[in-house]
Amino acid sequence: MTTVSHRPALTAVNPKNPEEWIQRAAEVAAILAVDAAERDRAGATPFEEVRLLKESGLVTLLGPAEHGGGGQTWPTAYQVIRTVSAADGSIGQLLGYHLLWFWAARLVGTPEQIAHVEAEATKNKWFFGGAVNPRDEDVVVTDEGDTIVFNGHKTFSTGGKVSDVTVLEGTLLGSDTHVFAIVPSDIDGLNFHDDWDNIGQRLTESGSVSLNHVRVGWGQAAGFVDKVFQPRVYNTLNVPTIQLVFVNFYLGIARGALETAVTYTREKSRSWLHGGYEKAVDEPYVIDIYGDLTSKLWAVEALTDAVALEAQVIHENAWNVTAEERGEHEVRVAAVKARATDVALEVTSRIFEVTGARATATKEGLDRFWRNVRTHTLHDPVAYKRREVGRHLLTGELPEPTWYS
Structure with a gap:
């Protein structure tokens, strides 16, 4: 059992400004640093580490304050990522990727999608993963009327089993149009293969993933209106x-x-x-x-x-x-x-x-x-x-x- 699961309590007061959020990240880092080398050698799935990120509030750092999020900006988020990574690079990467995919709706979504995703992700403290390795172009998205279906394979999918939701990416069949969608990580057809076995970043859950008839509604296709992407x-x-x-x-x-x-x-x-x-x-x-x-x-x-x-x-x-x-x-x-x-x-x-x-x-x-x-x-x-x-x-x-x- 690691010390992460037998850790001291975090400061009770919720951070209110960038300095306090960076200090909260330092508290998390101090906990992670105690047995970072031991956990690196063990290479176990970092369920407790992600739980710590959630309890600390760092997963909702960029979330709207009206929904209980930190309401912070990217300069603060980058400082937080850096602080956590000083103790444990794997957990720093997981947090960094999470914050990027938390932001995915803002990057490509419609205003309505942005509001919905950020409210739900913040209130429910979703932890994000992403199956968006750009070197793999073998995920095909098929239009089946009111729904779209993802099929294919990605070599890397950071977050894997520790994520609550996963950002999917594929190419719409018969076109060069890319489609992003956020789905529950336990959705039928999404299979993480637990094959991450690299020399570093051992706790990032970055192994391969298969998508076998992962079906979502067109409304979940980020940035699409009436099946047409709205570019900017x-x-x-x-x-x-x-x-x-x-x-x-x-x-x-x-x-x-x-x-x-x-x-x-x-x-x-x-x-x-x-x-x-x-x-x-x-x-x-x-x-x-x-x-x-x-x-x-x-x-x-x-x-x-x-x-x-x-x-x-x-x-x-x-x-x-x-x-x-x-x-x-x-x-x-x-x-x-x-x-x-x-x-x-x-x-x-x-x-x-x-x-x-x-x-x-x-x-x-x-x-x-x-x-x-x-x-x-x-x-x-x-x-x-x-x-x-x-x-x-x-x-x-x-x-x-x-x-x-």
């Missing part, structure tokens, strides 16, 4: 929004690695016997590396926060955002994604240079930080992010909206 530029904001989710849990994992390593160096590392220093914290190379890694992390965190504030302006203008505004924002997101990837990988690998050979013991769990970052940063090649930035600088070209840009 904001529909394409799902990519930069989730890429900033990625950035923040990468940086959170890096922060957790650095803080864990600092504690180890202070309490357990030994100075080199030929260095002439009594304590590891006095070793010049140790001081230099920590200073270097901390400076780089601070710089990317500052850029990330700036880009998050830029994104909020677009979210507040969702119905009128232009293609140019969207494209320029995507370039900024691409830049911060590239830097966060590089810095997170560097921090999580170089901490061993300043903790020493004994720090590689399995019981210390320091390897989980690198495994987590290395696993998820392969989601899409960072070279293509740098290319977006370079082409915009040289030619003024804006990225064409795709599943990855």
Whole structure:
């Protein structure tokens, strides 16, 4: 039994502002940090961890206040994701993906769908998963009159068995029109295969899923009116929004690695016997590396926060955002994604240079930080992010909206 299920009570007072929500995330992180390495090794389905996210209120952080939600904005949500990820990258990813899919109705839905989904999701504290892996195009949606039917397979479906609802995506038969729908995760025909067995992010329930005659009403097809999709530029904001989710849990994992390593160096590392220093914290190379890694992390965190504030302006203008505004924002997101990837990988690998050979013991769990970052940063090649930035600088070209840009 993990300590997550035998945890101290959270602060009774409900958070009311961004600072209090970030503090609530820090409380959750402190609970998760106690046995993060143990839970990573066990790889068990994180039912208790998701229960903690629900009880803390973090799952309804973006929900309307009139329905009991936090009523917060994406800049606060990104800080919360980063804070939780410092303790447990898997749970930070689950929370980040949940918040993105909670927002899915706003991204592609009609005003009526947005109001309905956000009210129900907030009041019932739905935890969202998503079967929307864009590399898999074999989910077909068939029009059967008043209903549509999803059939196919997705290689990845983050959230899996711990989700209450799942966002589905497929292509309408005989067209190139994509259809999104939010369905109960226990709906007939939706089968999670429990085959996530990767080196990192082990608790994200990101295995494959099959859709066998999953039937929903046309009214659940997000953004469709009379079976016709109602397009707007904001529909394409799902990519930069989730890429900033990625950035923040990468940086959170890096922060957790650095803080864990600092504690180890202070309490357990030994100075080199030929260095002439009594304590590891006095070793010049140790001081230099920590200073270097901390400076780089601070710089990317500052850029990330700036880009998050830029994104909020677009979210507040969702119905009128232009293609140019969207494209320029995507370039900024691409830049911060590239830097966060590089810095997170560097921090999580170089901490061993300043903790020493004994720090590689399995019981210390320091390897989980690198495994987590290395696993998820392969989601899409960072070279293509740098290319977006370079082409915009040289030619003024804006990225064409795709599943990855």
